[in-house]
Amino acid sequence: MNAHVATAWNGQSDADGSASEALPGPVLALRPLRWLIRLRWLLIAAGFAALAIERQLGAAPTRPSEVAWALTLLAIVNVGWWCVQLDLRRRSVIDAPARSRAMLMFAHAQIALDLVVLTILLRFTGGVESPLAIFYVFHTALGALLLPPGHALVPGVFAIALYAGVSIGELSGALAPRYPLRVWRPEAELHVRSAYVVMALGSVALGILGTLYLTGTVASRLRRREGQLQRANAALRQSQEIVRELQSRRSRFMQTAAHRLKSPLATIQTMASLIRDELVGGADARATCDRIARCCAEGIEHVGELLTLARVQDADPRRHRVTRADVGAVVNEQCGRFQSMAVARGLRLTGKVSAGSRHLAGVDRRDLADCVGNLIDNALKYTPAGGQIAVWIESATDVSDDDQEWTVVHVDDTGMGFDEEVLAEANGTGAFIFDAYRRGNNALAAGIPGSGLGLAIVQAVVEQVGGRIDVTSARGRGTHVALTLPAIGSGSPGRSIAAPPRAIHADPMRAGGAPWPALPSDQGDEKSRMPPGGDAEPRHAGN
Amino acid sequence: MKKDAYHILLIEDDPDMHHAIRAMLPVREFELTSCSTGPAGLEAMRRDPPDLVLLDIMLATPSEGFHLCYQIKASESLCHVPIVMISAIGKRIGMDYAAELGSEYVPADAFLEKPFDARALLGAIRKLLPLRTP
Numbered sequence: 001m002n003a004h005v006a007t008a009w010n011g012q013s014d015a016d017g018s019a020s021e022a023l024p025g026p027v028l029a030l031r032p033l034r035w036l037i038r039l040r041w042l043l044i045a046a047g048f049a050a051l052a053i054e055r056q057l058g059a060a061p062t063r064p065s066e067v068a069w070a071l072t073l074l075a076i077v078n079v080g081w082w083c084v085q086l087d088l089r090r091r092s093v094i095d096a097p098a099r100s101r102a103m104l105m106f107a108h109a110q111i112a113l114d115l116v117v118l119t120i121l122l123r124f125t126g127g128v129e130s131p132l133a134i135f136y137v138f139h140t141a142l143g144a145l146l147l148p149p150g151h152a153l154v155p156g157v158f159a160i161a162l163y164a165g166v167s168i169g170e171l172s173g174a175l176a177p178r179y180p181l182r183v184w185r186p187e188a189e190l191h192v193r194s195a196y197v198v199m200a201l202g203s204v205a206l207g208i209l210g211t212l213y214l215t216g217t218v219a220s221r222l223r224r225r226e227g228q229l230q231r232a233n234a235a236l237r238q239s240q241e242i243v244r245e246l247q248s249r250r251s252r253f254m255q256t257a258a259h260r261l262k263s264p265l266a267t268i269q270t271m272a273s274l275i276r277d278e279l280v281g282g283a284d285a286r287a288t289c290d291r292i293a294r295c296c297a298e299g300i301e302h303v304g305e306l307l308t309l310a311r312v313q314d315a316d317p318r319r320h321r322v323t324r325a326d327v328g329a330v331v332n333e334q335c336g337r338f339q340s341m342a343v344a345r346g347l348r349l350t351g352k353v354s355a356g357s358r359h360l361a362g363v364d365r366r367d368l369a370d371c372v373g374n375l376i377d378n379a380l381k382y383t384p385a386g387g388q389i390a391v392w393i394e395s396a397t398d399v400s401d402d403d404q405e406w407t408v409v410h411v412d413d414t415g416m417g418f419d420e421e422v423l424a425e426a427n428g429t430g431a432f433i434f435d436a437y438r439r440g441n442n443a444l445a446a447g448i449p450g451s452g453l454g455l456a457i458v459q460a461v462v463e464q465v466g467g468r469i470d471v472t473s474a475r476g477r478g479t480h481v482a483l484t485l486p487a488i489g490s491g492s493p494g495r496s497i498a499a500p501p502r503a504i505h506a507d508p509m510r511a512g513g514a515p516w517p518a519l520p521s522d523q524g525d526e527k528s529r530m531p532p533g534g535d536a537e538p539r540h541a542g543n
Numbered sequence: 544m545k546k547d548a549y550h551i552l553l554i555e556d557d558p559d560m561h562h563a564i565r566a567m568l569p570v571r572e573f574e575l576t577s578c579s580t581g582p583a584g585l586e587a588m589r590r591d592p593p594d595l596v597l598l599d600i601m602l603a604t605p606s607e608g609f610h611l612c613y614q615i616k617a618s619e620s621l622c623h624v625p626i627v628m629i630s631a632i633g634k635r636i637g638m639d640y641a642a643e644l645g646s647e648y649v650p651a652d653a654f655l656e657k658p659f660d661a662r663a664l665l666g667a668i669r670k671l672l673p674l675r676t677p
Contacts, residue, residue, distance in 0.1 A: 259630070262631040262657070265658070269658035273658070274567070279566045284566070295559060
């Protein structure tokens with residue numbers, strides 16, 4: 001049985017002053033149990049006080065000493081209960097199930113002993129006629145509040161049995177002599193009347209069962225509400241954590257952006273000081289002016305990319321659902337745009353899109369152009385003269401996802417590749433290569449200019465459309481980037497994406513010189529149906 | 544390497560700053576070696592410990608310069624090398640590294656905020672390196 005003690009008073013401060021809400025459930029249940037022990041001290045004190053007053057008033061000393069002994073026994077046991085709860089409190093929270101079972105037994109034992117002592121007191125204070133019988137109902141209510149629903153019935157039935165034992169014992173004469181409540185004034189002998197005993201027993205039993213039902217119902221509702229509140233509280237805390245993290249990331253981004261924007265300006269001013277202080281002259285002065293001009297151009301380019309990133313991130317992601325882009329046209333356009341730059345750098349840039357093939361994707365055309373343009377730009381920057389850059393498209397069907405169609409844009413270069421440690425980071429703790437302003441050491445060492453925003457822009461767009469990015473790279477051998485975008489069949493409406501999954505995947509290339517994915521032929525964009533789990537299957541984020 | 548010249552190592556990812564700093568340092572007094580990444584800079588220091596390091600804070604990551612600074616100061620063979628940290632991050636955008644110099648947080652010996660001119664650079668270096676008389 002998965003026993004537990006109800007945590008009726010969660011969220012209040014604990015007796016030791018610590019915040020209960022920070023403690024696990026089993027510890028919280030000790031608080032009402034401690035409260036019960038304190039309440040028992042009050043009742044013991046009240047019992048002794050009543051006995052003393054009775055003697056001071058000069059009442060006939062017919063009250064047997066068993067009453068005082070019963071109260072003394074209760075006091076001794078209460079000290080034991082206090083020690084038990086201290087021991088339970090010290091027990092390791094790690095062993096929570098055993099601790100919960102121990103506390104359940106503890107609660108049962110306390111209530112059972114209370115009922116036995118109450119019955120002894122009842123026996124010597126009027127028996128079936130004693131108004132102290134109301135405390136049976138009180139303990140039943142306590143049981144319903146402290147114990148799980150099934151367990152709450154046990155003290156209720158036990159109380160009825162004890163009261164029935166006293167009533168029937170007195171009626172039959174088995175419990176004699178009888179001690180009235182007011183020893184100095186004998187009362188009517190109701191306990192020997194069967195009808196009265198049956199009515200009293202019935203009333204107490206009904207009272208106990210009714211209390212069990214009502215208290216149990218209210219307690220269940222309270223526990224349900226408490227559970228809802230705890231879940232809502234947990235969700236709120238999680239949201240707060242996310243907001244805090246976002247604010248922190250935003251702050252870091254702002255600091256980095258400020259630095260990156262300030263850097264070219266600072267360089268310009270520093271180099272201007274060279275000319276002003278006549279530290280350079282003649283050809284060197286002209287070269288310094290050229291450097292200043294290039295810094296200005298880089299600063300302007302950086303601001304442009306920052307604005308693009310801001311536009312992509314701030315725009316409504318739903319724009320991708322109501323639009324479609326002809327991926328082939330975008331790839332051809334971007335290849336054409338960078339062709340002269342490729343030639344100037346001694347590179348071969350090839351866009352392999354079959355004439356007549358049509359690949360439509362649910363992505364904003366301008367955003368797709370930014371993505372493809374950034375990938376080609378990166379490939380051009382990081383590929384030495386004589387290298388090759390190939391861009392091609394293929395269609396894929398994910399048979400594990402209701403035959404979802406995907407359009408995959410491949411950008412492949414024979415450039416310097418990512419640092420292995422950067423890819424290891426991406427595979428381990430997060431795809432840092434897509435973080436804004438993240439640049440590889442090899443890129444810095446080679447003095448290749450760049451804002452470090454290109455891949456962040458690509459990531460933002462692909463995440464918004466629910467696609468994914470696969471990066472395969474090897475230092476000194478090149479990089480292959482595959483953008484998987486949701487395809488749209490001719491004439492069909494844009495696919496609705498409920499929650500874009502994380503779309504990052506980075507793999508270092510297989511050690512031992514694995515070949516590059518073969519560059520496609522002119523028919524390389526023909527549709528391929530990929531099996532689930534296959535190497536070439538477009539995997540969804542989270543797989 | 545010139546016998547009487549101080550050996551300065553510059554670790555900075557901006558090639559234009561390499562050009563500017565090289566122009567600012569008198570060649571008869573200083574010999575400049577430059578690296579554009581943290582690992583390359585550390586390797587160069589271990590190979591040939593310089594008399595002073597000019598270290599940019601933001602390299603491959605926004606805090607790589609700090610990590611490098613901690614590594615240098617934690618190294619028995621390199622901890623004596625004075626470090627001048629240089630960065631465009633300064634008081635103007637909410638940081639005050641100069642106020643934290645020498646602390647556990649910024650264990651560098653001097654801080655120079657970009658932009659700076661030759662006088663500021665030489666002033667910072669000469670505070671840490673005594674003037675050598677030929």
